Amino acid sequence: MTPDGLEAQIGQWRQYVQRRRELQTADADELEDHLRGSVDELVAAGLSEDEAFLVAVKRMGSLDELSREFAREHSERLWKQLVLTGEPAPGASAAGTRSRRTLWVMVGCAAGAAASIKVPELFGAGFDGNSEFYAANISLFTLPWLAGFLAWRRQAPRPLIAVVAALFVLGGVAANVYPLTGDSQSLVITSIHLPIALWLVVGVAYVADDWRSTRRHMDFIRFTGEVFVYFVLIALGGGVLIAFTVGTFRAIGVQPQEFISEWVVPCGAMASIVVAGWLVEAKQSVVENIAPVLTRLFTPLFTAVLLAFLVAVGVTANRIDVEREALILFDLLLVVVLGLLLYSISARDPLAPPGLFDKLQLALVFSALAIDTLVLLEITGRLAEYGGTPNKAAALGENVILLVNLAGSALLLLRFIRRQGQFAALERWQTRHLPVYAVWAWIVVLVFPPVFGFA
Incomplete structure (x- = not known):
């Protein structure tokens, strides 16, 4: 050498x-x-x-x-790193000072997110009677603050900050300029796809320190899963806190439900996203130890469910219902499968040899691939028979993207198990699909509503 x-x-x-x-x-x-x-x-x-x-x-x-x-x-x-300390101890390092500064920046961003969701009320847009507005804009109240925190932490260059800010503005325009009514499918697909598009904008801020690196892209995938884990934990803890608060105040004749529903829940939910992002940054390794456990627990369970579903389809010969609720359910199922795959990839040692769990993942991917194919056949049949709707057109595009992703993943995973390829190829395949998801989400948000007449 x-x-x-x-x-x-x-x-x-x-x-x-x-x-x-x-x-x-x-x-x-x-x-x-x-x-x-x-x-x-x-x-x-x-x-x-x-x-x-x-x-x-x-x-x-x-x-x-x-x-x-x-x-x-x-x-x-x-x-x-997680404790608010007072004056620095003698000999405290620059890293400790940076940690405290990061904490205060996070607190400021979380407070900004909490306040943002109350700003529309100043203009008469309260929670009552404005569900369409909040459904379309919910991600705009918190994700810009999280992106700002990450951009500050990564010391992102000004041009990149300008791009991130412009994309958030574009999302705000799409959510509020189009005439989306409560009974329109365009409102539904915007409410689903705009958070996805904006979350990938957060990803731009996350990888600002090395945006060309495949490893940093995989780190963002890991970050996504860990933020979800922390957010759920915070939500569960918040639910227990609210229950005790209601019970104790009721004991003295005070009814806090209105204050909790109008202030605590919405403000806390928005702030929790920023706090969860900070927790991942500060304590990333703790959840990395949980990640393999979660994937190893749920991968065999989801594999069994998908295989049972395929067997049931073969036995009953029933067609898949592709109405809106069913489409959302199947898409969520495929996204969960993809999430399990991504989460396990991000937590796996790329130099380790293939094992039994890799074969189990291959079975999961093949099962999801078969279900995705069945759903695509039903969607294309309905489109040919009844014409297109925003909901079915969006589902068609998403399932095609998932089909390509799953097919490529299955091929690369099979090659790795047969020791004909490297695990790094599977990592690169997944990270290169992130821009595809982003582009499609923006197309659905910006193009679909006017193309389908805001129906």
């Missing part, structure tokens, strides 16, 4: 180590020094640089185990 080759290997190893947010730069430097020392000793003992690198890494143990050991050793430092 040439010196440049050894440096490339060490650089790849360091990049993998630094994915663990609990390891600070000083920790990575210490580990790299240890690795380089081991390599030098082994080279002096007569090994080639290639052999020395592999043996040195093996001696250091599993990188995942190494990260967990560091997390336990420095647990007091990790939890201090």
